[in-house]
Amino acid sequence: MRQLTKAEEEIMQVLWQLQMANVKTIIDTLPEPKPAYNTVSTIVRILESKGFVDYEKRGKGHVYFPIVAKESYSNQSINKLVDNYFQGSFQSMVSFFVKKNDVDIKDIETLLNEINKNN
Secondary structure, three states, X not given: OOOOOHHHHHHHHHHHHHOOEOHHHHHHHOOXXXXXXXXXXXXXXXXXXXXXXXXXXXXXXXXXXXXXXXXXXXXXXXXXXXXXXXXXXXXXXXXXXXXXXXXXXXXHHHHHHHHHHHO
């Protein structure tokens, strides 16, 4: 699965949230300043060519929907982050965040509980 640019990921976040949307609806959902219609339309077509979205023809326009699940993309992104910056060690990544971001002990307990549930 290919990585997305920041702009592509922003559009995907909207599509994952809405499930289906035309370009105008995507633009309406984005924060200010709103990008131009042609910019969003181009990004959606790029996402289609990368295999992230598909569309249904509705009247004169298209309604786009994600064909890559958010969870799948998130898993791939996290794995790439761990591999590229933490030599593939999830423990190193968690340790980094604990040291740098003053992670609350309750957050660590919650994380450990989740790990224990899944093992």
